[in-house]
Amino acid sequence: MKIDFEYNEGPTEPLKKFLNSVGVSHRMYKDLRDGEGSFYLNHQLVTDVRVSEGDVVTVEFPPEQSDPNIAASDGELTIMYEDQNWLLVNKPAGLTVVPGPANRDDTLVNRIKGHWLSNNEENLVPHIITRLDRFTSGVVLIAKHRLANSLANQLMEDNQLFKEYVAVASGTGLADHAEINKPIGKRETGFGQTISPDGKFARTEYWKIQDHESYTTVRVVIHTGRTHQIRVHFASIDHPLLGDELYSGPMDLGIQRQALHAGRLSFDNPFSGEKLAVEADVPADMKQYFD
Numbered sequence: 001m002k003i004d005f006e007y008n009e010g011p012t013e014p015l016k017k018f019l020n021s022v023g024v025s026h027r028m029y030k031d032l033r034d035g036e037g038s039f040y041l042n043h044q045l046v047t048d049v050r051v052s053e054g055d056v057v058t059v060e061f062p063p064e065q066s067d068p069n070i071a072a073s074d075g076e077l078t079i080m081y082e083d084q085n086w087l088l089v090n091k092p093a094g095l096t097v098v099p100g101p102a103n104r105d106d107t108l109v110n111r112i113k114g115h116w117l118s119n120n121e122e123n124l125v126p127h128i129i130t131r132l133d134r135f136t137s138g139v140v141l142i143a144k145h146r147l148a149n150s151l152a153n154q155l156m157e158d159n160q161l162f163k164e165y166v167a168v169a170s171g172t173g174l175a176d177h178a179e180i181n182k183p184i185g186k187r188e189t190g191f192g193q194t195i196s197p198d199g200k201f202a203r204t205e206y207w208k209i210q211d212h213e214s215y216t217t218v219r220v221v222i223h224t225g226r227t228h229q230i231r232v233h234f235a236s237i238d239h240p241l242l243g244d245e246l247y248s249g250p251m252d253l254g255i256q257r258q259a260l261h262a263g264r265l266s267f268d269n270p271f272s273g274e275k276l277a278v279e280a281d282v283p284a285d286m287k288q289y290f291d
Contacts (some may be wrong), residue, residue: 001061001084001145003271005035007051015039017209022060023151023270026123027118036062064145066124070099071248074119082280085148085271086141087126093137093257097128112142124171129156129161133228138165138262140168151270156225161250162266165220166282167230168259168289169239169252172211174218180204184226192246193228195236200225203220204233209290215253226261231258242289255285284285 005022016029019039024032031037040058078090087247089108091097094106104110110280112126127149129141141161143149155161185199186192193199202224209217216239221230231247234240240249244258266277282290 003018003059003061005057005059007055007057007064008053010053012050012052015041015046015049015051015057020036020058020060023147023154025150025160028146032059032061059147061145064123064125067115070113071110072103072114073106074118075106075111075115076116077108077111080114080139080280081250081276085144085147086269086276087144088276089140089142090131090276091137091140093135093283093285096134099142106119116210127152129153129260130161132262133198133231133258133260135257136260137283137286139163139265139278142264145197148183148282152267154272155267159223160218160267161164162264163262164264165222165230165278166263166286166290167211167218167220167234167275168242168255168260169216169218169234170242170253171214172216174206174208174211174239176218177207178205180237181205182233184229184232184238193226193232195232200224202228202229202233204230212289230260253287258283258287259289273283 005020016240016249020026031103031145037062042056080090081088091108096103099107109126113124123145127143129143129152132138132140137164143152181203183197183199184193184202185196186196205221205223207219209219218267220230224236231241231244235247240247242249242253243251243255261282264279266275269276
């Protein structure tokens with residue numbers, strides 16, 4: 001895979017410094033230089049040069065080979081967008097994202113591998129950027145190669161990757177708009193997370209959509225990416241999500257999984273400079289609360 005970068009920064013600078021500025025980290029540069037990668041300046045193979053105004057630098061990345069221990073699955077994959085750099089899919093509730101002891105053959109990663117093999121893709125390593133819990137539905141962003149992965153992680157670090165969820169919280173009386181700022185850490189015993197003074201800072205913002213008799217629909221944006229963040233934060237204010245048994249959510253209001261859906265995702269595509277945005281419809285088991 002080859003990717004072109006045009007240098008328009010004024011004074012000349014070393015190739016490595018320029019590539020660092022476009023997302024090729026020091027470690028990635030070293031791996032490419034010492035491995036199977038190649039660098040071209042205006043289509044001429046180079047090693048260590050300086051780049052000048054108007055130069056085109058081409059980086060050739062070696063194919064990313066799949067882990068032979070990860071099986072390919074032909075399970076259904078709902079693709080919302082795909083190009084040479086990104087894959088965005090709408091994950092159904094109940095599908096695990098990565099293989100583990102409970103499921104090694106038909107997770108989202110297995111299905112992506114099957115899809116890419118059928119399309120004869122060069123790179124076969126899915127870099128999961130926005131991982132969702134097994135029973136959370138909605139948009140998942142996957143980087144298709146190392147550089148896209150590096151750029152996406154930088155977008156997340158700079159808070160430039162916009163993710164919006166819809167959820168159904170138990171009870172009523174929530175503010176029209178508020179934030180929950182509470183640190184989250186692992187429970188001392190058992191599975192799951194909890195509010196802990198020793199935990200990591202976590203910030204959740206929400207907007208009320210509508211009060212109902214025994215629940216409230218909300219839009220949610222997370223400004224940090226902690227495990228189970230939305231679920232833990234709403235439970236901490238005595239409004240656990242419907243169907244969220246792990247965090248004491250009610251199980252008798254029509255849904256048997258946490259009522260949480262990643263509905264929207266957008267970011268400025270660093271490869272094209274254009275905004276990339278997708279929206280996943282609310283799934284059937286949650287739609288009843290929004291009708």
